[in-house]
Amino acid sequence: MTRKLFFKERTLAEIKALNLKQVYSAGNLVRRILDLSNEDSLELRFPLIPGRFRAHTRNSTEASRKCYKHGDLITLSQPKTQGGAYESREIPLQVRKRDFDKLRTFKEEEINFLGYSFYPVQGRDTRKRVVPFAWLPEARRLFAYAENLAGGIEVRVYDDAERVDREGAEAVCKIPSRTKKKGRYRVKLSHVPVFINTEGNAIAYSLKSDFEISPEIRTYADIRYTWRDDRESIDRFVFYPQDIAAYMAVINNYAKQHKLGPITFSPIALISRKEAEFYKKLCNNVVIYDLSLQGRNKTRKLHVPEKSILIARSIKVLGHDETMFSDAIRDGKLRDYDW
16 A cells, blocks of 8 residues: 555655664653754664563564553543533543643653543443554644645534533544545544533543544554453553544534534644654654564664654653643644644
8 A cells, every 4th residue: 555645754764874873772762852853863772662562472563563452551530420520620631731741750761651541431332542642643644634635624513413412413524545546534423522511521531433444554453462461351442543633623623613612622632743743753763673573674663652652751751731732822723734
């Protein structure tokens, strides 16, 4: 599958042809990546995937997939019940800020979080919601492409039912593919908070979609490995770039109607321009040494879990507001980031 030009990244060979420096320590790594010019690159000579996922695996791909399925998540300190959500004066953004800023007490090299999670407080679908950090900038990139080069993301909302106040709206979105000659994907979002009301917090934590994972990202499809000591019995719903880009389109759609519920109660972090630039460097300026690779070349580009871990470390270094919060004055519109 060939990616559209907008989504193309430097190849491994192109990254290694830059002014390459080898790095042997994880300390101060985020700053080193942030300081890279467009002509510089880093080769990481140490693993980013925690040892417990590398043990008893055949190669780095298998270790990364295990890490993606079972890695550490920041569990948001959200209200635990519907009543608690109704009474809470904290919107999801404030909860994320408090929990993400706790990373600042960690040593950078000790942070291995892949993303964050939250739980519905109402309705029948009680699955844990998971937001991998790497999919946040990927969604932003997809949204920018759709808005600037593909005629936007089509949004059709269904919010005229009486229960929208309590259960939220549904939105059917059509999203362009990142692959050449592929049609648009259909994503239906459920439990979109529309109004700024008492029920908004409870609705937001139930957000989900019916998106069928595309072949583009099937390597990290959420098919869970089973470990003998794995006690997690509750299934989970993972947000992918298409889901997140669709929600961004819904935010814009309602903002035009002066309805700010979707952005006020958004359970999805909207990244800053600085975080987008950091992610771009992870994709285009960083490689990692990997002894498990066959052949003479022992370097490769970063896997999704490795990017997610480094994004978590960037939150520690820069703080929530500089990374996981999009300020319209500082960062511009959602579609305007330079990819």
